[in-house]
Amino acid sequence: MTYKTSRRQFLATASASGLILGLPGLRGARAQSALEFPQLAGDSEIVVVTWGGSTNDRFQQYYLNDFTPDYGISAQFTSYPDVARLEVMNQIGNVEWDMVDFEGAQMNIASGKGLLRPIDYDLIHSVVPADQLATAFCREYGIGSVSFSTNIGWNSNLYPDGGPQSWVEFFDTERFPGRRGLYAQPRPSFEIALMAAGVPIADIYPMDMNEAFEALDAIRDKVDQWVERTSQWGVMLQNNEVDLAGASLSRLVDEKLANRGWDLNFKQSILEQSYWTIPANAPNGDDAMKVLAWLLRAPGQKAYAESTPIGMTNTTIYDDLTGPYAPFSPASPANTADTLFIDDVWWTEHQEEAQVRWLDWLSAS
Amino acid sequence: MTVASAFERDSVGASAPPRPAKRKLSPWERQSRNLTWSLLSLPLVAMAVLFVAPLLVLLYISFGGWASSFNLAGYERLAVPVYWRLLWFTLQMAVTVTFACAVLAYPIAYLIVCFKGRFAQLMALGLFVSLWMSFLARTFAWIVILQRNGIANSFMMNIGIIDEPLSLVYNTTGVYIGMIHIMLPFMIVTLVPTMSAIDDAYLRAGLSLGGRPFQVFRQVFFPLSMPGVVAGSILVFALSFGMYITPAILGGGRAPTIVLAVRDQISKMGDLQLAAATSMVLLAICLGILIFYNWIVGVDRILERDK
Numbered sequence: 001m002t003y004k005t006s007r008r009q010f011l012a013t014a015s016a017s018g019l020i021l022g023l024p025g026l027r028g029a030r031a032q033s034a035l036e037f038p039q040l041a042g043d044s045e046i047v048v049v050t051w052g053g054s055t056n057d058r059f060q061q062y063y064l065n066d067f068t069p070d071y072g073i074s075a076q077f078t079s080y081p082d083v084a085r086l087e088v089m090n091q092i093g094n095v096e097w098d099m100v101d102f103e104g105a106q107m108n109i110a111s112g113k114g115l116l117r118p119i120d121y122d123l124i125h126s127v128v129p130a131d132q133l134a135t136a137f138c139r140e141y142g143i144g145s146v147s148f149s150t151n152i153g154w155n156s157n158l159y160p161d162g163g164p165q166s167w168v169e170f171f172d173t174e175r176f177p178g179r180r181g182l183y184a185q186p187r188p189s190f191e192i193a194l195m196a197a198g199v200p201i202a203d204i205y206p207m208d209m210n211e212a213f214e215a216l217d218a219i220r221d222k223v224d225q226w227v228e229r230t231s232q233w234g235v236m237l238q239n240n241e242v243d244l245a246g247a248s249l250s251r252l253v254d255e256k257l258a259n260r261g262w263d264l265n266f267k268q269s270i271l272e273q274s275y276w277t278i279p280a281n282a283p284n285g286d287d288a289m290k291v292l293a294w295l296l297r298a299p300g301q302k303a304y305a306e307s308t309p310i311g312m313t314n315t316t317i318y319d320d321l322t323g324p325y326a327p328f329s330p331a332s333p334a335n336t337a338d339t340l341f342i343d344d345v346w347w348t349e350h351q352e353e354a355q356v357r358w359l360d361w362l363s364a365s
Numbered sequence: 366m367t368v369a370s371a372f373e374r375d376s377v378g379a380s381a382p383p384r385p386a387k388r389k390l391s392p393w394e395r396q397s398r399n400l401t402w403s404l405l406s407l408p409l410v411a412m413a414v415l416f417v418a419p420l421l422v423l424l425y426i427s428f429g430g431w432a433s434s435f436n437l438a439g440y441e442r443l444a445v446p447v448y449w450r451l452l453w454f455t456l457q458m459a460v461t462v463t464f465a466c467a468v469l470a471y472p473i474a475y476l477i478v479c480f481k482g483r484f485a486q487l488m489a490l491g492l493f494v495s496l497w498m499s500f501l502a503r504t505f506a507w508i509v510i511l512q513r514n515g516i517a518n519s520f521m522m523n524i525g526i527i528d529e530p531l532s533l534v535y536n537t538t539g540v541y542i543g544m545i546h547i548m549l550p551f552m553i554v555t556l557v558p559t560m561s562a563i564d565d566a567y568l569r570a571g572l573s574l575g576g577r578p579f580q581v582f583r584q585v586f587f588p589l590s591m592p593g594v595v596a597g598s599i600l601v602f603a604l605s606f607g608m609y610i611t612p613a614i615l616g617g618g619r620a621p622t623i624v625l626a627v628r629d630q631i632s633k634m635g636d637l638q639l640a641a642a643t644s645m646v647l648l649a650i651c652l653g654i655l656i657f658y659n660w661i662v663g664v665d666r667i668l669e670r671d672k
Contacts, residue, residue, distance in 0.1 A: 105633075109635045239515070355634055
């Protein structure tokens with residue numbers, strides 16, 4: 001008697017739970033057939049390596065929130081993109097990263113060591129037409145993630161008639177008396193020093209390193225602050241530690257929009273492109289490629305570009321950007337008329353010599 | 366007893382008089398030895414896996430690693446003046462910071478130990494709170510205080526000590542201020558237990574034998590507290606030697622450390638072999654200095670002198 005009841009109960013429970021367990025599968029199957037891009041469906045959690053901070057929130061919000069529920073691929077984030085670490089992971093046969101936001105030169109170094117997987121342009125273009133993407137940023141082993149701009153900024157209370165219109169003027173201590181700050185890195189300090197020496201943008205590359213150091217010698221005494229990290233700009237600009245800055249665009253824009261006495265322009269601005277790459281032995285490389293194809297679509301790229309002054313690879317977004325950051329989008333056609341694009345190939349070839357000589361030059365002061 | 370043990374110590378030498386022959390261990394001794402080894406095995410394995418193995422891997426990488434056959438390229442490429450200049454600066458900074466921390470921490474630790482009760486608790490609390498906060502946050506806090514329009518400069522200009530703001534940060538001055546502040550708690554937390562372990566009876570004995578208070582401090586308390594100073598200095602030296610965020614930010618590019626070069630080697634140049642070779646050289650130098658230091662004012666010698 002009790003046996004019977006319990007068996008009946010058991011069967012009932014089993015079928016009920018079967019129904020419950022089966023439901024998501026059914027739902028998934030139904031959703032999949034109605035997906036706009038069935039080729040992007042997957043089921044893993046990819047590991048995305050970024051430079052941290054708000055980047056991860058933006059990635060989640062603008063690229064994944066409307067992707068993961070339908071397509072089944074989610075992401076977790078970690079820091080920082082580092083070629084040496086990827087190389088070690090590769091050597092010991094345990095690559096943990098699926099998608100890495102490398103600087104251009106890092107990408108070239110990594111692909112030169114065979115650490116990256118070629119981009120599957122058939123898949124990418126099946127989701128985003130080729131003519132929507134900036135061709136210069138569609139490379140064999142990476143597609144443009146974001147581009148960062150370094151701009152001339154100035155204390156608008158101190159120079160109410162306007163700031164420097166070129167790097168030559170930036171270092172004109174008679175017209176613009178005050179304290180100057182630059183990044184404590186060879187890139188883009190080489191480029192800035194050469195432009196300050198009067199070299200036109202078109203003639204910057206290929207750089208001659210000796211000339212670059214001569215140009216740096218010429219501006220050395222005029223630079224009061226060498227800034228190690230982007231996060232330092234905020235505190236430096238807000239407290240007028242410097243009056244003129246060759247600074248991160250996003251930090252300058254933040255100060256300007258908050259009316260804290262800073263202004264900027266795009267004259268001889270310097271744009272550096274970073275790239276999404278996928279490691280050669282990434283555990284979920286296929287799914288990472290699908291996420292990459294999805295995030296290059298205009299809606300996500302547009303929302304991202306409206307949230308911060310940063311350049312995107314999908315060029316169709318620049319026609320109708322809105323919001324406070326829209327006028328400062330660094331890769332938009334309007335703002336790149338007088339822009340130097342960092343040549344990552346030159347930097348890949350000269351990175352080592354440049355780093356060592358730069359430290360030598362800086363520490364000798 | 367002491368004579369006997371001293372004799373035993375001496376007899377370890379080359380042609381010593383015959384030591385008591387290896388006698389058979391009693392069951393109890395054997396058991397206690399076995400127990401010691403079995404208790405030690407876990408920490409020893411943990412040390413080997415967590416500390417020794419990674420170092421050996423790094424050593425292997427510095428000679429070429431998996432990527433290529435054995436070679437010395439990593440070490441050869443270190444032979445450029447810039448690395449030695451950065452190393453020299455780093456050493457200089459670490460030594461200065463260690464010395465300053467020892468001098469500053471000693472009276473603070475002494476106060477914490479002497480004033481028992483609420484006051485000591487508050488001081489200890491302040492100390493730990495500053496240890497809990499991140500290096501980066503405290504580094505930026507120093508910028509707010511020391512910068513041209515910062516609290517320190519405004520205060521001094523308002524009361525008329527200076528007319529022009531002083532350059533207190535973004536130079537080596539700023540690095541020293543920040544580094545000493547960050548390292549000070551490490552020195553104090555090492556000193557306090559050593560000082561509190563000193564038996565009051567020694568001090569009372571010194572006083573009752575007619576020593577003046579300062580004399581008792583100098584001849585009794587200070588020597589007994591030296592192991593703490595030595596341990597604290599080793600800790601602070603090793604930490605300062607490897608610190609790069611604080612010098613990088615407070616130094617304004619004017620205080621590049623050797624660790625900054627290692628960072629560039631790894632993240633910018635992606636050159637693991639060079640970075641591993643640099644780290645090995647740093648490790649060797651750091652160990653050499655610490656062994657030398659220990660030999661001069663080492664814990665062993667102090668303890669031995671007391672016997």
